[in-house]
Amino acid sequence: MASPSNSASTQAKKIKLESADGVPFEVEEPVAMEMETVKLYFAGNEDAIEDTVMPLPNVLAEQMPAILDFYRKHLEFRKRYPLPPTEEVKAFDDAFLENKSNNQLKELIKAANYLNSKELLDFLTNAAANRIKNKSVEYVRAFFGxxxxxxxxxEAKIRAENRWAFEGLDED
Incomplete structure (x- = not known):
């Protein structure tokens, strides 16, 4: 039978993060360490992990649940499958984006960029590229503000000189 101190040490450490709008999050260490900004913040000072609250000045509380859900699920996939992506991963990724508005997607991209989360940033920027692919200039302008x-x-001159670039676009 394990002693109380042993069972406490086998529990995953929690990292305390605080969003820009002051909302606290306790995150499992493996999930938090997927974010390079968090990893670098605690690098060389692992003893401070449980006692320190890391501020995230460029990440709002609204984005954190999605970011954490993405990494929890992708960590699980990596443990189960040697070579993702599988159909299950694709299904999760599709569902992850399903109800995200263009504005929510852009906010998640900004948060992933600040967190230096390469996997999430690559995924989200690819999703944004897919949303603007084969769309009109007006749509792309509106998308990015x-x-x-x-x-x-x-504009008429540019459109006349580059007519080919405006042919066969999807409906906005």
């Missing part, structure tokens, strides 16, 4: 700085005459 870019104001048109061409005069109508300049």
């Amino acid at each position: 870019v104001e048109n700085d061409f005069t109508p005459k300049e």
